[in-house]
Amino acid sequence: MNNATLNKTTNGIDTETQQKIMDMMTGQPELAIVTFKASNDWKGATRSRSEFKTFTAAGQEHNHAQTHVVESDLPNAFLGSDQNATPGEYALHALAACMNSTMVYNCAARGITVRSSRVRISGDLDARGFMRLSDEVSAGYKQIRIKFYVDADASEEVIRDLVEGTPMFNTFAHPVPMAVSINMA
């Protein structure tokens, strides 16, 4: 029997250990820095494959329980083989999954029970940007719509505050500094 079984849980989260993690990060903010990493290989035509093996947290490198692998493709309409979701869809997943599970996580820390939470998300792109057909068209998402359906012991205001405070909501809401290096074989 592990600690998680003995400790109190809310929404499936071990809230006693959660409080210890929060106390540690408040006391030593340098331990709160997390670095996620991926390697992505082009697999022919419109396909690519990413691996997530390690990440850095609390000042040290950790291995995932297993190497997680995800692949992406494009639909036939864009000359792909539609074997996997598109990169643009993975971005919507990253955003929706983060908003959804992080909201539930922070509800647990506040003693708020969540019974169910579902997100419907959609976003618009102009493929002329994707295909470099116009310099006047932005290639990125023009707008993203997010609808939450939540059954929880909380007000709409509390859920909205938690949802809009999540890492991926803030990643999409603000420009992210990116450093790109190109190394030719």
Added chain:
Amino acid sequence: MNNATLNKTTNGIDTETQQKIMDMMTGQPELAIVTFKASNDWKGATRSRSEFKTFTAAGQEHNHAQTHVVESDLPNAFLGSDQNATPGEYALHALAACMNSTMVYNCAARGITVRSSRVRISGDLDARGFMRLSDEVSAGYKQIRIKFYVDADASEEVIRDLVEGTPMFNTFAHPVPMAVSINMA
């Protein structure tokens, strides 16, 4: 034998059909709008699951060849069960996969052969934002580093221009307008 087999290909892309799609979008820009959609359900504790069933392109709704499903989790260090990659890692995948395969796609349109392309990507988050421990800490990615290793008949400058023109690079580089609605059961 389908058209893709009869037509000329570069990097696995049917460049004759690609040119027709580009001509269509230049002539009728309204057909270039693409809407991606997902539904995401919280699956207990730190887990959630997204489904991608349909998307809108060229003015009509399309079904994916099959419904694509992806799941996310958190590592044990964040009280998850580490069964899948984290939302933050999926965001890195979306970005790297888009930059990688879209660059290859646009190389094909220019007659540039790409033999291999690999991306190493990493990004830093402050988990005090994730856990709502400080209003002064931004919850989103503070910085993302992207290293390309490309074997192609092109200069570094051409590859950089294509990579930095991609949909997800521009999504992360600029603020995305987002409309959030919260519906309580």
